[in-house]
Amino acid sequence: MTSGGPKFAAPESYTPKHLAEKILTSKSALEGERKQVTVLFCDIVDSTRLAERLDPETMHELMDRILRLMAEAVHRYEGTVNQFLGDGLMALFGAPLAVEEHALRAVQAALAIQETIGGLSEEQRAKRGIEIRLRVGLNTGVVVVGRIGDDLRMDYTAIGETTHLAARLQASAEPGSILAGDATHRLVEGYVRSESLGRVALKGFGEPVAAHRIVGRRRRTRLQVSEERGLSPLVGRERELALLREAFDRAVQGRGQVVGIVGEAGAGKSRLLHEFRRSLEAERVTYLMGACVAYARSIPYSPIVDVLRLNFHIEDGDNALQMDEKVRRGALSLDPTLESTLPFFRELLSGRAEETLKALDARGKRQKMFEAIRALTVAGSVRAPLVLVVEDLHWIDETSEDYLAFLVDSLPGLRVLLVTTQRPGHAVRWSDRTYYRQIALDVLGEADTATLIRGVLGAEALPEGLVRRVHERAEGNPFFVEEIVRSMVERGTLTPATGGVRWTMEPSVAFPETALEIVRARIDRLEEPVKRTAQVAAVIGREFGERLLAQVVDTAALLQDYLQTLKQAEFVRETRFFPELEYIFKHAIIQDVAYQSILARRRAELHSAIGRAIEHLYADRLAEHYDVLAHHFSHGDDRRKAVEYLVRAGDKAVMAGAAR
The missing domain is CATH 3.30.70.1230 (Nucleotide cyclase, GGDEF domain)
Structure with missing residues (x-):
């Protein structure tokens, strides 16, 4: 400044x-x-x-x-x-x-x-x-x-x-x-x-x-940015691709379908759709796509405008006259009776108020707008089967969601397949329809992770330990797998070798920024006390017990409610119910992000508080926890206890070795 x-x-x-x-x-x-x-x-x-x-x-x-x-x-x-x-x-x-x-x-x-x-x-x-x-x-x-x-x-x-x-x-x-x-x-x-x-x-x-x-x-x-640098092969999604093709075949027969693809960020929803679109290249089909974005949730019709721009071939830089002519020609080529809908499309696409629509009240205008968009959809599906894709439904604006619900009611009898993608936790209003199907994307197994890594690296021979390390860190999330491997190449951890790749430095697997920011945003959307509960749990470790957590958090009385919220949001899951209730962070990256968000001074205070809580809770069997106590006090602000438990943990390890 x-x-x-x-x-x-x-x-x-x-x-x-x-x-x-x-x-x-x-x-x-x-x-x-x-x-x-x-x-x-x-x-x-x-x-x-x-x-x-x-x-x-x-x-x-x-x-x-x-x-x-x-x-x-x-x-x-x-x-x-x-x-x-x-x-x-x-x-x-x-x-x-x-x-x-x-x-x-x-x-x-x-x-x-x-x-x-x-x-x-x-x-x-x-x-x-x-x-x-x-x-x-x-x-x-x-x-x-x-x-x-x-x-x-x-x-x-x-x-x-x-x-x-x-x-x-x-x-x-x-x-x-x-x-x-x-x-x-x-x-x-x-x-x-x-x-x-x-x-x-x-x-x-x-x-x-x-x-x-x-x-x-x-x-x-x-996905388009990924295409430019080269897409890795689709792995472990054969069943899901077959389900999409099955829904498309039904739509072609005039039995309109809705499919919701549900998966966490990075699960491969867009990648699956890309492969589905490629599978339709030999078909006579119209494929239109719109995307919801987080910062457009207050903008009415945001993904619908994307679809209309594609449908009418409107490009960035088109002036008002070009836009109007493309809309007129595109609509009337489908059905001359669509002429009465043109003012609605012009207003949506240009943002300019149409004189002929000013006499309508807000409710009447909205209804007429819905009917105009549906009429265009119906006319298009008569000419060729229509695949309509709306991505990231969890960010959809209210008006667009209302329109989709309006359209879904009209799908039976139309040659239309509506496909949406969304993250877990977003409930769609048409889930009770008999022509709706949900496809849930699960994580990849280690064998599929290995195939994906080979595709990213373009190499068959992989260095020892690479697949195991990446799979454990990414936990089967395809996007995380790809980003971790590419990050390792960029940092020089991996380098090409004859017939494959090799380690060039001490193997380390770190989450790149592209993966971390997704998790940061999810954590920050939590209510403040729930977020702080997750942060304290992250200091305890990847796995944590409710009893220990209750000793350290500020709001122990509501702890069960906060843990239930974290469980419903799929941040944590239960691993043991008896003799104590224990949890684990669903992904290592969630624990990492929650832990790193805490200032170093506060982290040290929490580590020491956790150490003291373990001493109190397990005073009768402290030897079982020497290594954990050494860890917490070493990262805390009590150096005397850190040294004490490091020595005890070392002695315990020596005794265990001698007993073998």
Whole structure:
């Protein structure tokens, strides 16, 4: 941020109300947390010169409008404006609440800010002869987020080198441009158009750092990005693919079907659909797809618009005249009687209010809109069987979900197969229909994991221990398997060898950022006391007993309710009921993420508290727990007990060896 320019009042209080409430009701936010975030800095170029040319009141109104437009773009992509800084702002994506694809959201927000203020600049150039230009900087990494200051002046902010680099990139950006650090660019490069600037010298950094200029969007799904780098073979999904083909065959016969593909993030829902689509290449079929996204849950018809754009072959950059003609030609070629529906499609696709629809009240307009979209669907299915895919239904907006329920009631008798994908826990409103079928994607076995690894590496011969290590870490999740293996290649842990690959350094299996952010977002969506329960359990270990956990958590009285919530959300499952109730985290990555989110100081306190609780609960058979006690006190703040139990655990191991 420029420090010498004029300072203007922020359009909200220093800490926005919704954020202040979140902080004050969240122990995690008050104490601080470690989070992986993308930080955005944005400011106005030459705001001092603008202030010199404008009346103070006019300048104040203009700055208020600019800052509001910036903030709206940030909020649209579920970011948080945590500070207004004079002639700009600082925003966080991934805090206080973690979100999936935080880097991509930040880039989308940055582009939206530049585009919106670009439009405002054109308006002001015509009105006052002035130009408004911005600089934006982005960077991704681990920060400590939390409250700083006291109750009279409280900031919620991110502290660390990640934040510092984002600010320096913004200061170095050319007017009107967006600069992103290398960590951000790696996460978004398949989804944006960018230019590498090489390594640039930045104030405060001893060595030049890699920087990239973001210049535009590429309309890509995660699967399309994966296709560009080469898809691995579909493994272990033969039965599920056969079920989809069976549903399609029924739809072709005029017996409309609905299929819901259910699986955790990374289970391979999109990959299965890709293979299903490939299997239809020889068929005469129309295949249309729309996707729900987390940041569009408040936008009506979001996935339906995707479907319509595909159906009418509307591309980015089409002007209003092109769009109108494509809609007219596409609809009337199916059925001339669809002419009365054209105003509804034009309004949906352009966002412009149609004069002919203004006489309708909201309820009547919505009903007519539903009927228009259904009429197009019916007409299309008469010409050729129609496969309609809606991905990530767990993020669907309410209006689109209402429309799908409306369409499902009409499916019997139509040549339409509706396929949705969703994560566990999302209940569909048509699950009681006889023509609905759910396909649940299970994890891969070790043999299928081995096949997938060979496909990713393009090698038959694998080094000893690779399959076992990756399978244990990914626990059969196909996406995690692929990302872990690719990460090992990128880090140089694996390297090509004659006929296969080999280890080049000490084998280590770490979760890459793409996998971690999915789990962070799931954990942060938990209610605060449930989340803290998961964090304390993670400090105990991958497996934990309810009795021990109750000794350490703040809210033992409600512990069973919190554990039930974690179980229903499939974070944990029971492993033993007698003599004590014990649980295990369903995936190692869940425990890892929950553990790493806790500040080091707090982790040490919890380790020591757990050690003392074990001493209390199992005083009559302490020898059974020497190694566990050594672990907790070694990671805690009681060095004397750490040494004591390390010695006892060592003596116990020696005695056990001598007894053999």
